[in-house]
Amino acid sequence: MTIGEQLREIRDSLNLTQTQMCAGAVTESFYSRVENGKSEINIDDLLAILKQNHVSVRDFFSVFDQSMQRKIQYHCIRSAINNRNVAWLKKEQKDEPIFKTELTAVIATLTNKKADLSDDAQRKIKSNFGRLGKWDETALWNLASFMSLYDTSEIKILITDIYENKNSISLNDSLTLVALVNVMMSYLGRSYQENDLGSVLQTIQFIKELPTNPVIMFHKLVTIYYQALINHDQKRLDLITKVLQKNGYDNYLAWLPQR
Template sequence: MTIGEALKKSRNSLGLTQSQFAHDVVSESFYSKVERGINEITATDLLKLLQVNHINIVDFLAEIEDETNNNLQEDLKIQLLDAYSSRDKEKISKLNKKIQKSSCSTDVKISSLLINAVVNDKVKDLNVREKNQIKKRFLEVDEWTKNITTLQLFCNSMIIFNLDELELLMKELEHTYRENFGKYPFNIQRIIASICINYFHNCYTYSKYEKASIGFKLIDRLAKIPDLGIYLIVTNFYRAFFNDNQRKCKEILNFLDENNLREVSLRLP
């Protein structure tokens, strides 16, 4: 039994609502996601919850799944992230099969499924149930917009979302990086810029040009440094394209071609 499941069992036995059980230790929203295995509660807050609800700590711990299983899950998570960082396709594929058959949490299994699909270029091959699980993960996990691994996975899996879903997630990104975006680490800015470019392409695919404004806001906040220049150039192309400025589009495409960036220009509308 997981911590969330054990907490829910204890709460139900006391006849308390989630708000009553959470007291002022954590917010009701946060606690609700702890029960569902979406959020992880700190040891300090867990002990506080048990104390304010007069729950015997020893009895509670006995309800939780064996420590060996927890350690196994953490070990698999670390191995998976390490393999993802090095783009070890074979190792990721093997780990994913092991994780899917293990007692790991649903969240870990979904993450593994997505990582395997992205690295092995199988995102399009995911079935409807798998795609819905992945979508739900992005919509429910707290602060996914600040996690560089999750951002990279989102960037590589945008194909499974429809435009309305993408717009919702883009609004979360825009809200998170509303202030001082240009001062964030380069890798964060680069990944979000890539997400914006993918989003513009989806706006083009769905012929919903007006929805691109969210991405433009983010791009306009990028640090004005040479390493991010290509994203600004491609964004200027989409601005011109969405405004039916054919002359400007042609100028940008010619510029890309003349500077040995034809691989970029070929991807544009």
């Protein structure tokens, strides 16, 4: 069964038209192509459709084989990291035992805390990390997800390696770019909490210099928020807060430090 076929079955069971099923998430023409197997839907749009129609993610994917379920689950986790949806991650931590260890580390990273995991569990996760200088999409997501497993000196080595190898990273690839900016968001939050002003300013500048791409424009807005925090610019902080609230970024707003 394909994603499109499962969407059609769910839609039929809900007695909805294609227009009703996809309203607000994607266009009807695109949705029709997805159902007919002529286009692939990205995970964020799929999750939006499921959420607005009150369809359980777990129920939707239960018809797929285990490897497919695991692949999709990782996409969901990355989407939650990108949106700083800690509440969803905590729910998955309780409901999905096979991901409990990884999710513990992810949640610790997003809340700027040390992961409460055994040394063996930490070593197991780190063993899949990769090598310095090899910053592809997977390696970047690993660092963005599991930064809590590393102490400050280790993180500085990894971030410095990213800075030095920036030209070898596929910045024209949107997926890689999103992974990279999530590394920097996690590092920015951690550096700010540790009162490392030099690293905060360096990270802000690095993000500002990344390519102009719609997929990371929101993240660039967040750097302006941090800059306003440093400059004690309450007017700008209030403005950015209103923009975040208006555009439904409540999860991200809850994650950001306050004055």
